[in-house]
Amino acid sequence: MKIDTDAIRKLIALIDETSANEIEVVDGDKSIRVSKGGGAVIAAAAPALSMPSDPTLPQQANLAAPDTTAHSHPGAVTSPMVGTAYLQPEPGAPSFVSKGDTVQAGDTLMIIEAMKVMNPIKAEKGGTVTQILIEDGQPVEFGDVLMVIE
Secondary structure (H helix, E strand, O other): OOOOHHHHHHHHHHHHHOOOOEEEEEEOOEEEEEEOOOEEEEEEOOOOOOOOOOOOOHHHHOOOOOOOOOOOOOOEEEOOOOEEEEOOOOOOOOOOOOOOOEEOOOOEEEEEEEOOEEEEEEOOOOEEEEEEOOOOOEEEOOOOEEEEEO
């Protein structure tokens, strides 16, 4: 397995420059995850990883590319904390919501685990889920757009 040490160094520098605790870059079926305090965990080294052009945009590190208007959308649901997002209450259970579902204010949309505490993320308004911009088990940062409700 060929490890791209330059890419790992760039990811470490990016973590040091931002308030991020963890960064994961995925290229096909290969990924590199770098985490503060836990060292680097490499599932598989991705060949040539391109770094985001603007490291201040945490959304660029996410697995799902958001609609360019998702950040400014009035129905954008953003992460209130750093943690790991889960779309279902437990492994194997159905997701809290799916694209196209109608939700009411107060409905649980997902859970974000932070420091071993499961924090329910609830809908602030009712509407239809038009975009889900994260995958189950994905690390998220404060302010990341998680989904859009219209």
